[in-house]
Amino acid sequence: MSLAAWYREDRDNVSTAFSDEFRGITALQVVSTAALGVAIFLNAYLNVWVYYDGFGPLGMPFIAAAAAVAIALGIIWTLLVRISGYLLAAVPSVAFALLALAEAAKGHFGVYLGVTLLPGVIGAYGIWRRAFLPLYIGFIALVASIFVYSNPIDTPIAPVFGFAATALLYLEAGHIAITFTRVKARVLENQKLSAVFVNLYRRVILRYGISASTALLLTVALTYVLVDMNSLFAYVGSGLVVHSFEMTSFTGVVISATIGLLVISLVRSAMPR
């Protein structure tokens, strides 16, 4: 057998199915999808529920159902794309058309579609098809949807932080799931799975889980400190600064947070690595 033929045959024999040894990847995908669902829900909550003071007679359950429907649509879309790749282009187009039509018919429903359907469909597709591009486009869609209506500074802080944390978790878990999938595929090309390798791989995934949880907690804590940085400045300042309108305004919060971010970044870069 020629080398080229051997290589071809070897590649043909490569299994792409996920075996039990690698359920770590699937767990990451589930975490990422769940995070996406929660982020969509909180986004809808913030953009629709808070801003419009409720969503008609249906209320909260409707928004929760919206997030679930978005994720379900994403998974269905993923399955459909497996059947025909042409749907990849068709479904977002249909979604945009629906969004436009719904917005024209009834404003609230259009918002619902905007904040749930697009990031849900594209993000779920990216996670479960293990493709970076849709994963990032889903994140962009999620971020874009927060600009449909702007939240004022007195927005409840819990859903805002929850949204930020889950959006980051979605991106990070999805990213690492795809990375590990590619690493795994590469190993399979070379060789069947050995117990040694499976153990090594499990150890990496476990290590990732611990590190990701720690990093996420620290991130949320640091963000909280940064958002409240204007209070710190007011506390350490004196005179006009303490009572100034600029310090407590939206711009004051952002500028204080940015200054705090730069200082912490500077300190962090000087710390031993």
Next chain:
Amino acid sequence: MWTLKSALLVDAGAILLLLGLVFRNYQAIVLALTLLSFVIIVGYKTVNVRLDAQRTISTEKSFEGSIVEVRLRIKNLGRKIEFLEIIDDVPPTMEIVDGSNYLLMTLARGEQFVMKYSFKCHLRGHYSLGPVRLRSRPLFGMFYNESTVDILSPITVLPRIDDLSGVQIKTKFPKIFPGALSVRQLGAGTEFYSIREYVRGDELKKVNWKAYARTGKMMVNEYDRENVSDVMIVLDSRETEGVGTRLENPLAHGARAAATLASYYLGRRDSVGVAVYTDTLRIVPIDAGSGRLFRLLDEIAAAEPRGNAPLNGVVDLLLPYISPNATVVVISTLNNDLTVREALRKLCAHHFDLIVLSPSQVDFERAAMEIAEDEMFRTLKLERTILLSEVRSYGARVIDWLPGTPMRRALTGLMS
């Protein structure tokens, strides 16, 4: 080096911060600060890779088709590495058959790991394993660091030697000193050659009593003389010999034939030399001895298809190295060389026992390109047949070696 992911997160954070400020969107501000905080927390952790790697291989010399085992011991001399990819570079003609030359792992400080894999050597040549390529990054993939550990393990894959037991390749001209090779002349050997009538002076022990009983005449056996002979194997390694696939081409077959013949002749205590020509000529002079085979195989293993030296010029350079009446084995497609006739005629004129083993390039090319037997193919085959007939007319023994024909079967043509 920072990754695309980290750049995207920083960009997204900065853009969101500004957009949030412009649109007075609190949600955007918090998201931006979260992204940037995440980069600050996980992004500054550097990866200093300090690894010690040692590779041991089961053998430095192997034959085509054999399996070599590799053990790569990796020890982390620096800080903990969370995400380390290791690739031990293996030449592309090797097939990994067990284990893996690629691994992903986490290595604690001082921890060591032994990576094991085996590969099958498909093609002769001089190779080296390594270097060990490393890619390390923190788990969150904000940046990565690529480095290499320059440990190289040379490995020589010698051409496969086919079994020629039972094949008797006879040569026309003996040397003075007795040896094991039967030459096609009568003499005091042990191998039966013919039978003839008894004449005065014949030894009685040579009388064939059965023939006497059958014919009523005194008959005696005749035996081959057994003598050592000098053999020079000339391997054509020009560019044109590489036509076909990487594993199936005239040179690959020719190299195996050269190795097999060298082993065969040396096994019979002959003196053997090898000349490989590309755009240059490399000669291992004719000699005998137990360690001779690997010296010859090393030279054959290094043959790469390149250059286009004419055979006539090669013969001119080679003549001083060939002892009179030696056997000269030319392994060549005889293609794309206008000096072939003159060169082979010259060898015959010098009374060498000339054997031409000619892999059919036309057939190799056709097999590689999967083309049909068309008019052009038939014309080329006819030209080749005419050339080989002409060479036979000089007194050379010529073997037209078709792809797929085992060497043993091809060489049986030399027995007659």
